[in-house]
Amino acid sequence: MFLPIDNVPRDYAWGSRSDIAELRGVEPSGAPEAELWLGAHPGSPARILDPAAAGGARDLAEWIDSNPADAGLAGPRLPFLLKLLAAAEPLSLQAHPSLEQAGAGFARENAEGVPLEAAHRNYKDAFHKPELVVALSEEYSALCGFRAVGETRALLSSVDDGSAPLAALAASLGDATSPDADVLRTTVDALLRGRLDGVVEALVDACRSALATGAARDAAPVLRTITELSDSYPGDPGVAVAFLLNRVTLTKGEALWLPAGNIHAYLHGFGVELMASSDNVLRGGLTPKHVDVDELLDVLDFEPLPVPILRPIDGGAGVEVFRPDVPDFELLRVDPSAASSTPIVLPGPAIAIVTSGAATLEASTRIDLATGDATYIVPEGQPIRVSGSGELFIATTYLDR
Known part of the structure; x- marks a missing residue:
C-alpha cells in the first residue's frame, strides 16, 4: 500500500531560503525553510494527501493513533522520523540521550511537574534520538564528536599567542599522561x-591571527569555523567547545552517524536526515535556548573518536543501505535506473522520497513519484520494485518485524 504524504517546512531561523523549495519544485516562502518532517511525530506529522485512503485521517499521527495495524505497525508509534534538512547557518551544539537516560529524565521531569512545553524542560518524551544524515549538497559540513586531545593540544600550540586565557586552556588540556575522556569532561565543564x-x-x-598570517594552514577549516561561530554567537562558550571537536565535510552521498552522547552541530548544507522519533535535545551552546550543563555532562560521551562516517552496504544493484547499530531505522539510497532488477524487501513500514528525477514503486499497487514527492509504504508482505531515474531514499524500521 502506498499513501502519498507531504508537509509544510519548519521555519527555524538557521534554515535555507531555497534548498527545500527548489527540490519540491515550489516557490520559496520567503522565510527560512529548515526542515521538512516526514513521519508521525506530533510536532509536525506528515499530511496525508488522500485522507479517504486512510479512513478519513488527515495526517500520519492521526491515522496511526486510530489503527496502527492499518499502518503496518505492531504498536502505536512509528519509531523513526525522516527529514529534509537545509542549514544555511550553524545549528546549536547538542547531544541526545540514550534510551535509558531519556526514560529516566522524562519520568523525573514529569514527577517534578515541569510542563511539557516549558523552555527549560530537557526531556519531551521517553525515547532516544540517534540520527544519521546523508549529504544531498556537494558539501555538507558539521562538527561531531571529540577529537583526540593530543591533536587539540597541537592545534592550540600552533595558534597560541602567549595570552593568559590560552595558557589556562592549555593547562586544562593536561598532558600525554592524562586520560582523554577525563581531560575533556573537565575542560568542557x-x-x-x-x-x-x-x-x-x-x-x-x-x-x-593564524588565518591572516597563514599559520596552521592545514587547520584553516577548523580555525575559520571558530571565527564564523564567534561572529554569530560572540562570547558563547560553545565556540570554545567547538575547538575540541572533529570538523567534517561530507561530499554528496556520504553519511554521518550520530549515536547517543555524540556532541555535534551541523554547520552548512542540504541533506536527508533520519532519526529515532524523539524531540530530546541537550544543548551545549551556539543557541539562545536553554542549556543545562549538569544534564549535558551526564549525557555526553567524552571518549574521542574518528569522524563517524557511516559507510553503506550493498543492497543489490542500484541500492545502498545505511544501517546503523540501532533497530529503529535504516536508510536505503536507491538509483531507480539501476534498481529495476532488485526486489527491495522492507522489514517494516517505510517512507520514501524522491530527491531527483522520478521513480515508480510497485508492489500490489503502483505509485509514480516526481522529485520532491513522498509516500508512506505498508509492505503487506511483498517486495517493492523500483524503476525510473535519479535518486530515491527509503526509510524503514526493524522494530516492527
Whole structure:
C-alpha cells in the first residue's frame, strides 16, 4: 500500500531560503525553510494527501493513533522520523540521550511537574534520538564528536599567542599522561560554567591571527569555523567547545552517524536526515535556548573518536543501505535506473522520497513519484520494485518485524 504524504517546512531561523523549495519544485516562502518532517511525530506529522485512503485521517499521527495495524505497525508509534534538512547557518551544539537516560529524565521531569512545553524542560518524551544524515549538497559540513586531545593540544600550540586565557586552556588540556575522556569532561565543564575567563575571545583572536598570517594552514577549516561561530554567537562558550571537536565535510552521498552522547552541530548544507522519533535535545551552546550543563555532562560521551562516517552496504544493484547499530531505522539510497532488477524487501513500514528525477514503486499497487514527492509504504508482505531515474531514499524500521 502506498499513501502519498507531504508537509509544510519548519521555519527555524538557521534554515535555507531555497534548498527545500527548489527540490519540491515550489516557490520559496520567503522565510527560512529548515526542515521538512516526514513521519508521525506530533510536532509536525506528515499530511496525508488522500485522507479517504486512510479512513478519513488527515495526517500520519492521526491515522496511526486510530489503527496502527492499518499502518503496518505492531504498536502505536512509528519509531523513526525522516527529514529534509537545509542549514544555511550553524545549528546549536547538542547531544541526545540514550534510551535509558531519556526514560529516566522524562519520568523525573514529569514527577517534578515541569510542563511539557516549558523552555527549560530537557526531556519531551521517553525515547532516544540517534540520527544519521546523508549529504544531498556537494558539501555538507558539521562538527561531531571529540577529537583526540593530543591533536587539540597541537592545534592550540600552533595558534597560541602567549595570552593568559590560552595558557589556562592549555593547562586544562593536561598532558600525554592524562586520560582523554577525563581531560575533556573537565575542560568542557570549565568552559560551559565560565571558569576559564576570557578564553573564548582569546581563542577567536588567535584563530583570526593564524588565518591572516597563514599559520596552521592545514587547520584553516577548523580555525575559520571558530571565527564564523564567534561572529554569530560572540562570547558563547560553545565556540570554545567547538575547538575540541572533529570538523567534517561530507561530499554528496556520504553519511554521518550520530549515536547517543555524540556532541555535534551541523554547520552548512542540504541533506536527508533520519532519526529515532524523539524531540530530546541537550544543548551545549551556539543557541539562545536553554542549556543545562549538569544534564549535558551526564549525557555526553567524552571518549574521542574518528569522524563517524557511516559507510553503506550493498543492497543489490542500484541500492545502498545505511544501517546503523540501532533497530529503529535504516536508510536505503536507491538509483531507480539501476534498481529495476532488485526486489527491495522492507522489514517494516517505510517512507520514501524522491530527491531527483522520478521513480515508480510497485508492489500490489503502483505509485509514480516526481522529485520532491513522498509516500508512506505498508509492505503487506511483498517486495517493492523500483524503476525510473535519479535518486530515491527509503526509510524503514526493524522494530516492527
